[in-house]
Amino acid sequence: MDDKATKPSPPVSFDALRAAILERRSDLPKRLTQVAAYALDNPDEIAFGTAASIAEAARVQASTLVRFAQHFGFDGFSSLQRVFRSRLREKTSSYEERLRLLEQDSGAMPESMGILSGFITAGHRSLDALAKAVEPEALEKATEILAGARTIYLIAKRRSYPISAYMAYAFGKLRVPCIAVGTASGIDDDLLALAGPRDAAFAISFSPYASETVNQARAVAERGAPVISLTDSAFSPLAGLSAVLFEVAESDHAGFRSLSASMAFTMALTVGIAEKRRLQGSSQSQS
Amino acid sequence: MDDKATKPSPPVSFDALRAAILERRSDLPKRLTQVAAYALDNPDEIAFGTAASIAEAARVQASTLVRFAQHFGFDGFSSLQRVFRSRLREKTSSYEERLRLLEQDSGAMPESMGILSGFITAGHRSLDALAKAVEPEALEKATEILAGARTIYLIAKRRSYPISAYMAYAFGKLRVPCIAVGTASGIDDDLLALAGPRDAAFAISFSPYASETVNQARAVAERGAPVISLTDSAFSPLAGLSAVLFEVAESDHAGFRSLSASMAFTMALTVGIAEKRRLQGSSQSQS
DNA sequence: TCTAGTGTAGAATAAATCTTCCGCACAATT
DNA sequence: AATTGTGCGGAAGATTTATTCTACACTAGA
Secondary structure: OHHHHOOOOOOOOHHHHHHHHHHHOOOOOHHHHHHHHHHHHOHHHHHHOOHHHHHHHOOOOHHHHHHHHHHOOOOOHHHHHHHHHHHHHOOOOOHHHHHHHHHHOOOOOOHHHHHHHHHHHHHHHHHHHHHHHOOHHHHHHHHHHHHHOOOEEEEEOHHHHHHHHHHHHHHHHHOOOEEEEOOOOOOHHHHHHOOOOOOEEEEEEOOOOOHHHHHHHHHHHHOOOOEEEEEOOOOOOOHHHOOEEEEOOOOEEOOEEOOHHHHHHHHHHHHHHHHHHHHHHHHOOOO | OHHHHOOOOOOOOHHHHHHHHHHHOOOOOHHHHHHHHHHHHOHHHHHHOOHHHHHHHOOOOHHHHHHHHHHOOOOOHHHHHHHHHHHHHHHOOOHHHHHHHHHHOOOOOOHHHHHHHHHHHHHHHHHHHHHHHOOHHHHHHHHHHHHHOOOEEEEEOHHHHHHHHHHHHHHHHHOOOEEEEOOOOOOHHHHHOOOOOOOEEEEEEOOOOOHHHHHHHHHHHHOOOOEEEEEOOOOOOOHHHOOEEEEOOOOEEOOEEOOHHHHHHHHHHHHHHHHHHHHHHHHOOOO
């Protein structure tokens, strides 16, 4: 009995399971075949539903589902369901797997390397999330607004400051007029007083939000200049006053974030703006 | 009692729920805000996890999740979870496809999105290269040297400056004494004159190498402080004077680099240093 | 036709999960 | 400074959910 019940092979990946099902499909009992067909046709249902609901949908008994799972070496239905869920999770992130290898043998490597691989993983994840989160229309609109601005005001403090610093550097190289607010000495308010409807601002603020950033962004907005914001949550206080808001959730490692995705995003924005200005600049004679 | 508990509006679509959360976020109690933020930032977790696991991840009590759900008119947590799950069903397989479509017919998508996906790709590549390029021994040694230093001098100009700015920020948070050289006004040389064998420096320079960075790094090295360097080529002028040299080739898109990998690397170094100092600090009584 | 064996359904059991409730703490208001 | 109200945490209770078990039905072979 035990040589039948004890399967040495509980497939861990969805693909492996799928292959196993297809292989043994022909010599499976009637109801189990039924389950197999349903499982392959409606994997999402299996992932989300309860045993009862799935059983009903597949016109089987709940216990049949358990038997099905056990036939393939699983502990029970729940274990099988886990495979179906993980499939949905990792639908987009093939990096997860690749980097899990790195994380695994982190026992052998020095701690510092473990930390590094953690940040690399977080970076990959962040970039994936970035790709998903950004709406093309929003990005296009933001680029347009900022490209059309006379002067671009960069507002960022603390953790976000390095990003604006890099933007300022790049804008300088690209000959796009911009002013980084809050670099030093309290002349910020005087600088912001120059802003008008023909200008625009780009504000960056991550979670603990610096009140100064918000205040300055608001000041600019009140002077009629559209504000484009980059933040890490829709809860950001910048949400209310922004013409366009980008939400980029930067993954963290051990509580620290590496700005990898934010950097990629802002560079794209920066280059996009410069590109658009180059095209506009030839027709409109605003040197 | 019933007019408070009986909300007429249990949002059925995820978007409606999201909107409702955003609208009422400001007048939500503390923990409920916490849940709201977590929910919007990690919708997948809510869809898959159990109340207990989600509660733990969001640092809340399980009962708070139920209260949260009820605040928005749901029957209980399960009803709310159903909304999150339905979202996943719809969006399933639309993410990656969308990006792939964008990459394929880049004529159809706005140019700005094409630039973004280019930078994202470059970022992934950079991170992969980083994982391969860094020698665990070198990283460990660098961490050790910098952790043992009395003061860490950060030397970076131009394109590298944002990186050192972020390091300075992180070091400040972690209470690691450091000095960012070259912030403003030409007192750099005076600052560097304070460096000695018990200190250490971290220099970053990418091509075209700023001569000032090299000079300052050399000055520190000559005063006996070991220099750790991050650069993009073994031919960097920093190569000769560095105790440890890291070579990280950042992929570019259209000639611009996004610092994604450099950021990940320096954050790993920063956190590694802080971690090591924390361990050392308990034995050595250097407050 | 009878018998042995395997598969299935449904109920009972066990486990996990969600929900409710109550005491406490904190904050705002008088 | 006292008081009232609201929010929170934790544990007990209720419900849903998965699993096991037993009796029955069907098929195949003699």
